[in-house]
Amino acid sequence: MARLGGRATSRFPGEMVQISRWCCCLLVLCSPVHAGLYTPSDQIFVLSPQNVEPVLVNSTAAVLTEFYASWCGHCIAFSPVYRSLARDIREWKPAVALAAVDCAAEENRKLCAGYSIRAYPTVKFFHAYSKADSTGKAFKASSHDVATLRHRIIDKLENHQEPWPPACPPLEPTSQAEIDSFFETNNVQHLALIFEDSKSYVGREVTLDLLQFENVAVRRVLSSEETLVKKLEVTEFPSCYLYSAGGNFSRLRVNMEARVFYSYALQRLPGVVRSGKPPPVKVAVLRNNTGEPWRPFNRSRVYMADLESAMHYSLRVELAAHTLIRGEELTSLRKYISVLTKFFPGRLVVMNLLKSVNTRLQNHTENEISYETFREWLDNKDQSLDTALPEGERWVGCQGSVPYLRRYPCGIWTLFHVLTVQAKNTGGTDPQEVLSAMRNYVQSFFGCRDCAEHFQTMATESLSEVNTFSAAVLWLWSRHNRVNNRVAGALSEDPNFPKIQWPSPEMCPGCHSLKENGEHRWIQDQVLPFLLAHFSSSSILTGADQHHGLFNENEERKGHGSGDLPSSKTGSREKNVHKSTKMIS
Structure with missing residues (x-):
């Protein structure tokens, strides 16, 4: 930062956006490769002779690279750690990225020999702007502790020779002199000062965690910087203070003084946005962007309108792409309708419709069915009384700032969270029933095929280990968070959400804790009851009670409001609506 040898004192937004776009293009370049222990969904560049040069040679990013053999037992044991590390530092791109190459694959053997690989796994660190003849620096990866590996990456980054790479933020301690003149040379709204002792990595970790965000800068201040420490009367290390252009200091209030809580709070400061992403849109503008009136809602609640809208879209839109449903697809449809009939906590008219369709599907003896026939059942062509699934969509908690963001993906995730909780609360018999139905539906019908493949990979990894209803609830929650980690910052992310x-520290303080080494830890004994309450049938807001869950607009732009559902076949209109945890989009 303040180093005179040429290190940058701040990030340059235009340059950072350009570098970020380069990384996205690089991910696309690497994505077709599926081999060995890793896939692109692990947020690890899968290397091959075709893509190794743009990743490792003259790259603006430093790249930690694992050379492994897919038959190697130690490599297999290390792979979950490497995946966890990739998820943990995903925000550090484009300063540092992770890559891997399977040296057991015949097409990669010459590549690995060129990097002098003789044992597996071998992990090497390639500094930014590595030359074509570089074979990388040795990286000690014997530890299976993600925090230790993360700290070693920082050590390697700091050993980069001048000039300092523009993709990497300044990591060295700051001083009183630099702080005094900071806003004269840096165009940001917030400066976060993390006070810590010299052996702490928290300040550098948070600096890298905020790399992809604009309007905020992070600097570490050592406890030995007596002038600043005395001026702010700092007594806790670590602790974080915000400094504004007006010369004011204020303590950043967090649940715990640790990396994950600092990063989360700083990313949510007013005016802080992800680089290259538009700022959050105000509600008044949202009405114009979506072409529909914005329905204010409580982000901490689940709304029935979103659940019914998700069912409408899946059954009347997504399934309609399959003119003839047969074989495994028919089995998937039967399972899907079956779990909806058993566990969906819907209105009487909707449940009557689901029961009717389920009975017809289970009694259908042929090994195929036309969608036209299924649609007749769904639309209640027989005119049975009090039997209907409303047509059309009325997103409330799953609204997006533009029509193509959130909505159905948000709704279908929420629907299955509700079903897993209902299966536990209503005494289901098979802990895997809902998850299996979800897996089959996604594989057979979900329109986003890459999403379906990612979900299938997660299910293959660990779904067989689910043997209780509580485990099923927690499995879906943890996998949803993994998806959130993977797609954060993608074009599909709504800047308003x-x-x-999830859940955030504000929503469930007791769900978060720290390990002895300062790493974040989920308290699953608290997460589970939170999920069971959040997705329970008694917590779902319908037209009659949705006004009871209103938030003040100043509390994270949360609001109140209602949203009418479309007319059902019986001609009734009911107000119903769903949830918008920020986790679901």
């Missing part, structure tokens, strides 16, 4: 690890 950024992807986070």
